[in-house]
Amino acid sequence: MIKDKDQVPPLMAFFLISAAQIGVGVLSFTSVINKYAGHDAWMSIIAAGMFIHLLIWIMYKVLNDYKGEDFASIHRSIYGKWIGAFISIVLSVYLLLLAAVVLRSYLEIIQVWMFPEVKIWALLLLIMPLIYYIISGKFRIVVGVCFLGIVYPFVLIFALIFPLKFSNITNIMPIFDHSLLEIVQSSVLAMFSFLGIGALMIYYPFIKDSRNSQKYAHYGNLYTTILYVVICFVSYIYYSQHEIKDVIWPTLGLWKIVELPFLDRFEYIGISTLFFVILPNLALYIWGSSRTLNRALHIPQKWISIFILTAVYFICIFVEGREKILQVSDFSTKIGFGLLFYIPVLFVMHFISRKVKRNAS
């Protein structure tokens, strides 16, 4: 059982869900999801968001049945010791990889936009102790970082007003110019931006009165969806579809038009503030990864986190250049996608195992 002082109020589910979803992808997803649906892709985000709502609902359905248990122990009780441990390891490896991808993509942005000459290996030495410091201080600190990760970057929303002056609403007209199939295909791509909700199954026992946190989790997902739709909408009326396909980070491109009397390049403020967006990602994923391994293999969390941080460190160093970063991030999103669709499977398995157990007794 988790101690009372280690638990967090149900409201924090809001911050945990959306802080895990919003990552560096927010800078680039608009030029990815339009592959099929073109200028109608902003509708795909709504579709993807609704699907994620369904998955959150399913996860709560399963989790509420197991009082105070998490991913590792649920899997042990459904599949038994070995298969359960194996799935837990897959999840933690995936979270590790995701953390590495997020961190590496952020460092890439620093390299391209701010300091091309920066030594990545040395810069990582600055970030790693910070993450270790956060995750070694119990779950409450991780939640605190998630809270800040939503609150601080919120002001960046106001920077989206500037591009509107140079936007043409005709860029997204005519609405519904693409078939329903194309919109659904794009919404599959849009779902990559919503990854990270799986961590809910790990921190669920840490939420006080966790049953009541469900509505906050849905609000969190709703917040992410609205934020994405707003960003997507502004991007699509600012860029034409021909223009956006050549841009790697369209959201940063939106900030290029911002001109303030005391500041010429707003992107620098934006990129620095984005560190507060990726920090909860890193902290939560690495904490989740180490926690799952700890629960599955019973190794002290301290040593696991040091091992995971070392792994993340070396992945970040060895993955260099745009293509390799893309390959690794594609690979990790594919696993993530598999895990998303594993959630309904888990739901079914949960009911089967309950039936079987009930019959046995």
Next chain:
Amino acid sequence: MPRRYIIFFILIFVSVTVNFTMPKRVIDKIQMVTVVGYDYVDDNTINGTVITPTFLQKGQIMDLVYTGNASMVYDLGTKLNTVASENLENGKLEVVVFNKELAEHGIKNYIDFLLREPSIGSGLYLAVSEGSTNELLNSVKSHKGAGVYLSDLIEHNIQRQKHPETNLKTFSYSIECETCDPFLPYFKIVDGKPKIDAIALFKKDKYLDKIPIDEAFVFNILLGDMDNGDFILEKKGYKAAIQNIDSERKIIVNQHNENMSLQVNIDVKGVIREYTGKRVLHDKEKIEKDLERELNKKAKEMIKNFQEKNIDPLGIKEIIRSKVRDLSVKQINDTYPSISISTDITYTNMESGTRR
């Protein structure tokens, strides 16, 4: 516990020391380029003029001018660095001028760097100069420095809506977009000073034609909703200066079978600023009629001219694309020169200053 902090300290120390050797950009040790001009030499070579201001003392700026030949924009920067006493940086770049000859050969290749470079903003102004850009940039005599001077010159003309909205963003947008064509301010040296003499029209990235700045008013109201701009009406018997305070453009697309026709409705609300007739109150209707006739005539000529040249700086094709569903971009581009476009400009006079 202390062991953990010692490790933290060592890691942070290593990190900071290693990255301390990164090239630094101290403001005294760099030169901020504010304006660049490119001239055509041959198909592979451009002649670039770069101006960077140096602060002598408070309120005093000296412009340093560097020129050189290069094949690409970035190449020019590296070549000029061998002349400049400090490293040239692009972070403050405000205006880029192309000479007419270069613009005629297409400038798409030369704006690639501007779009690719993260330190260059999208609010940058592009312009075309009639003569050599070197002369144009050197003709600026101001305590502001050439870059800020030209940028302010363009900016206040855009704000007063003498010249339609333009910058790097709108230009690259129009080049990438399949249905529209861009325009830029067109500079000419008049009496030793740079003057926005016309609006340069492009077919994709190649300079094609220009419309005199005096006709910019008609161009502006055809382009979109405006809330500023001036028009001088000269008729037999009287002259009137009219300031537009609010104009709304609506384009109606009529499609009957294969034939498409467009109706451009523009409502202009204006104020009479100067009048040489008797009384505005008395002649109000006559002025309105005359003005409407004049504007309609000019608008029709202008649109016809664009259709004949097969360029679309007004974004009319984009309106068709956004309103008619089952037309491909190619179909729109093919039919554009032959579409019948009628204009209906109505003018309402709101005020006449402090006199009747």
